[in-house]
Amino acid sequence: METRTAGRSLAWLLTTWGVTRVMLLLFVFQVFVFPGPDVTSDVSVIYHGWYDVLRHGTFPLDDVTWQYPPAAALAILSPATLPFLPYAHAFFVLACFADLTVLALLLNSGGRSGRSLRGAWTWVAGVPLLGPTVYARYDVMVTAVAVAALLAGARHPRVMGALTAFGALLKVWPALLLIGAVRRRAWVSAVVTAAGLASLFAVAMPGAFAFLTFQRDRGTEVESLGALVFHVARHFGWSGQVLLNYGSIEFVGPHVDQVSSAALALTGAAFGWLLLWRLRATRFTSYTLADAALTAVLLFTVTSRVISPQYLVWLIGLAAVCLSHRASRMAAPALMVVLASFVTVLEFPLGFSHVVLSDGYGITLLVVRNGLLVAAALTAARRLWRSTIPPAAAAPFPPQTTRTRKTPVSS
Incomplete structure (x- = not known):
């Protein structure tokens, strides 16, 4: 009976994945038009332009929108493995294959003792909520x-x-996965791999680390938590503008530098908290690694100067890994991430014009989406702390000294 039930659950899971992913492919292939701005132009125009430069053995040094570590070149060049398809179509097919790979990994993990298919369901249900992006x-x-x-x-x-290490050289944030790693072998392997790959890119392709300068000069993107200050300020006469800057829509004007600096300070504070947690944590279980990774990426996402819609893909993937462990404490943060993903597609691409205009609807969407992410980050941090750091034992009161009253001796 249990085997039959498990079989039905798996069949529903695979069917849901197939139906939702076919819809995503139909949207990116533009068989159907998804409302809002065309999200595929990044691939057909920007990625394709980078591809033409990268295949000649150099990074796009003259393009400030190239803000990625050197291994990102492999992702941009990957459509060359499907030469019988146009560049954009090949990229979409490979993206779908990566999606299927995640599902296969979660299904394999979910079948082990102490594991669950909740993680696979989180991935299957959460990803299409973000739309064709x-x-x-x-x-x-x-x-x-x-x-x-x-x-x-x-x-x-x-x-x-x-x-x-390879993931970090693709897009930096996977370096945070090591925050919960307790085995020295993981850290040594990461350092050796990162050093080797970085050296290889530095020697083979000029400008491998030019992205660091471009990232440093970014401002406050309109979807970030700090941007809410300026969305509201525009209704009270703030004189700044919304412009395409460094490849994203950012606020430019008075006090933007201060808000960007505040975001960096919050990121530093998040790193400090994670370091404190790591020093004090003593109870590590099979799911602590995933719980810590989700917490770290949530903290760095909400404090970032940029919260692009695709960042939610990272969080859905990490939440799915957490929920593949039956005992994980991250069920509530994972639910908040999934809800935030649905609000994200309402904000981009469906309601992006409202966000750019800072009207009531656009601000409401950002408050709800970013509020869910902040709540998820704080909840995850609290649960991670409580599950790994035992409460300090109350210091016992010093024993009272009983003094014997001396009875005066009569003379």
Whole structure:
């Protein structure tokens, strides 16, 4: 009976994945037109332009929108593996394959003792909520590497370290997966792999690390938490503007630098909290690695100067890995991430014009979406702390000294 039930559940899971992913492909192939701005132009125009430069053995040094670590070149060049398809179509197919890879990894993990298919369902249900943007960015490929790293962590720390390093050279954030790693082998493997790959890129392709300067000069993007200050300020006469800057829509004007600096300070505070947690944590379980990774990426996402829609793909993937463990404490943060993903597609691309105009509807969408992410980050941090750091034992009161009253001796 249980086998039959499990079979039905798996059939529903695979059917749901198939139906939702066919719809995503129909949207990115533009068989159907998804409302709002065309999200596929990043692939057909920007990625394709980078591809033409990268295939000649150099990074796009004259393009400030190139803000990615050197291994990102592999993702941009990957459509060359399908030469019989146009560049954009090949990219969408490979993005779908990365999506399927994550599902396969979660299904394999969910069948083990102490595991659950909740993680696979989280991935299957959460990804399509973001709309066609998922397949029109290379973040789903990075997420596949991160999911593979986390799932390998407990049994194969060296593999985890190598995959984490490779992921970090794709898009930096997977480096945060190591925050919960307790085995030295994972860290050594990550350092060796990162050093080797970085050296290889630096020697083979000029400008491998020019992205660091471009990232440094970014401002406050209109969808970020800090941007809410300016969305509201525009209704009270703030004189700044919304412009395309460094490849994203950002606020430009008075006090933007201060808000951007405040965001960096909050990121520093988040790092400080994670360091404190790591120093004090003593109870590590099979799911701590995933719980810590989700918490870290949530904290760095909400404090970032940029919260692009595709960032939610990372969070869905990490939440799915957490929920593949039955005992994980991250059920509530994972639900908030899924809800935030639905609000995200309402904000971009469906309601992006309202966000750019800072009207009531646009501000409401951002308040709800960013509010869910902040709540998820704080809830995750609280649960991670409580599950790994035992409460300090109350210091006992010093024993009272009983003094014997001396009875005066009569003379």
